[in-house]
Amino acid sequence: MEKTIAITGAGQGIGRASTLHFLDKGWRVAALDIDAAALAELVGAATPKRLMTLPCDVGSEREVAIAFEAIGSWTSKAPLAALVNNAAIANPYCGPLEDVDLADWRAWLDASxxxxxxxxxxxxxxxxxxxxxxxxxxxxxxxxxTRSVMSEPESFAYAASKGGIDALTHAMAVSLGPQVRVNAVRPGWIETRDWQKESERQEVEHRETDKGQHPAGRVGTPQDIAEAVEYFLGAGFVTGQHLNVDGGMTVKMIYED
Known part of the structure; x- marks a missing residue:
């Protein structure tokens, strides 16, 4: 039986890589993103027969309801077996705490x-x-x-949104099981600049010092996160867990030179 996976923030970065990964694995994918241009480019890079693109502001209750009604109609013969909540404001930096506007704070939390x-x-x-x-x-x-458990300066709203994601994960796991398992992937430094829509895409070359911060010897890729998601989908006895996918960066002690 064919299965469907819904991925939010699917147009660029981790979401784009995950969409292409699961299409390659034979899944049908419902791809949601607020950026219609990014979704249009995704269609050009994928197999349209098994891909449904849905322009959607996933922070809007009305738009989410409309999108999932459409997904429900599309999945009549290929049930929605998985949801990846990936959407977020990618830039974590919001400036000094005393300058953070309430509307901006809410935007970070709503997006994720x-x-x-x-x-x-x-x-x-x-x-x-x-x-x-x-x-x-x-x-x-x-x-x-990984910013849900460790922080850089002036990333208050982003860190709070991801900490909330961690708490939501274990709360849903104990409430929705055994019919639905719920887990979280915690990306570390994942290079996404070469996975953006064409107008924003950049060629990237990392310094040896960048690679050296990671015991794995390199900076992460969006494909690393797609593979971690796939692991959770097949790990039938795993729920309520949070998996760091960071090349070991969060367990390495770093000293000033």
Whole structure:
């Protein structure tokens, strides 16, 4: 039986890599993104028959409801077995705390944490139906960040949104199981500049010092996160967990020269 996976923030970066990864693995993919141009480029790089693109502000309750109603119609013969809550504002830096505007704070939280809540809630009937059809637990994988457990200066809103994602993950895991398993991937330094839409894409070359911060010997790629998501989808006895995918960066002690 064919299965469907819904991925938010699918037009660029980790979301784009995950979309192409799961299409290559034979999944049908419902790709959601606020950037219609990025979605249009994704269509050109993929197999349209198994890809549904949905321009959607996943921080909007109304738009999320419309999108998942459309997904429900599209998945009648290929149940929605997985949801990846990947959407977020990528730039973590918001400036000094005393200068952070409340509207900007809410924008960071809405793009990631509120979006994960809205999309999970909207997807839940479809995920439960998939479990009934396949006899296997459906999955939600939330894309968190290593910044949920460690911080850089002036990243308050981003860190708070990802910390909330971690808490939402274990809260949903204990409430939605056994029909739905819920886990989180915490990316570290993942290079996404070469995975943007064409108008923003950059060629990237990392310094040896950049690579040397990672015991794995390199900076991460969006494909690394797609593979971690795939791991969770197949790990039937794993739920409520948070997996650091950071090349070992968060366990390395760094001293000033």
């Amino acid at each position: 944490l509120t979006a994960a809540f809205l999309c999970s809630r909207a997807a839940l009937p479809l995920l439960r139906e998939a479990e009934r059809q396949t006899g296997e637990a459906a999955n939600i994988v939330n894309i968190s960040s």
